[in-house]
C-alpha cells in the first residue's frame with residue numbers, strides 16, 4: 001500500500017478524459033486548486049474512456065454505466081492518479097468500492113439548450129415546423145421533447161461538441177439539443193439559440209456541475225478538495241443522485257430533475273417518461289436541504305407509486321434488445 005501521509009512535496013495527479021470539454025473542466029479545477037494551494041504541485045494525466053472510443057453505437061445501446069469514468073476509476077484504484085474530474089452527470093450513482101465523490105463544484109446553468117441550423121434562426125422550439133430533424137443521443141431529451149412536440153423528428157447523434165455542431169451546420173440535422181453548461185464552458189455560448197424551459201425539459205441529474213472522485217482513504221486529497229466544494233450545489237446534486245439511484249437509472253434513461261434551494265428548504269422535481277413520450281410521470285417534494293438524500297429517495301418512491309417502475313422496466317427491456 002502506498003503511503004498518502006501528508007508531505008508538502010507530494011505531487012497531486014489529476015485524472016481527466018481527453019475531450020476538449022473534459023480538459024477545460026480539469027484545467028479549471030487545477031487552476032482553482034493552484035490558487036488555494038500555491039506551494040503544491042498539481043499535474044494533469046489524461047486517459048481515454050470507453051465512451052470516447054466507441055463512437056458508432058447509440059449511447060443508450062451500449063448500456064454500460066460508467067462509460068466515461070471506468071478507466072479513470074481504475075487509474076485511482078491503481079494509484080496512477082489521485083483524483084478524477086468528471087461532468088457529474090456522467091458519474092454513476094454507485095461508485096466502485098474504495099472511491100467516493102469527494103467534491104461537487106458550483107453548478108452552471110443546468111438547462112438544456114436548443115441549437116439550430118441557420119435556416120431555422122427565426123424559430124423557437126414552439127415554432128419549429130413538423131418534420132424538423134432534432135439530433136440528440138439522450139433518451140431523457142428525446143422522451144420529453146416527443147411528449148411536448150410530437151410533430152418533431154429525432155435522430156441519434158454522437159461525437160464531441162464540435163463534431164455535433166459540424167454535422168448540424170452541414171445540414172445532417174435541423175437542430176440539436178445540448179447542455180447549456182457544456183457550450184458555455186467551451187466558449188460557444190453564442191450557439192445557444194434558446195435555453196429550454198424546465199416545464200418542457202427537466203435536466204439530467206448532476207447536469208452543469210463537476211464531480212471530483214477520489215480514493216475514500218486519501219484524507220489529504222479529501223481535505224484539499226474542500227476548497228472547491230459548493231454546498232448548495234452539492235445538496236441539490238445529492239438529492240438528484242439519490243432520486244436516480246433509488247430508481248436504479250443510469251445516465252441513459254429518460255429521467256429528469258430540477259432542484260431549487262430557498263433558505264433551508266430544498267425542492268426537488270423529478271420525472272420519468274416512456275420513450276414515445278406518451279406517458280410522463282412528474283412530481284415534486286420539499287424538505288430540509290440537510291436531508292437531501294432522503295428527499296431524493298422519497299420522490300423516487302412517489303413516482304414508483306404512480307407507475308414509474310413499469311415504464312423503466314419496459315425501457316430496460318427495450319434497450320437490451
Ligand SMILES: NCc1[nH]cc(CCC(=O)O)c1CC(=O)O
Nearest residue numbers: 087089178179181182207208209
Ligand atoms: N453526456 C455528455 C455530456 N456530459 C456533460 C455534458 C455537458 C456539461 C454538463 O452537463 O455538465 C455533456 C454534453 C451534453 O449533454 O450536451
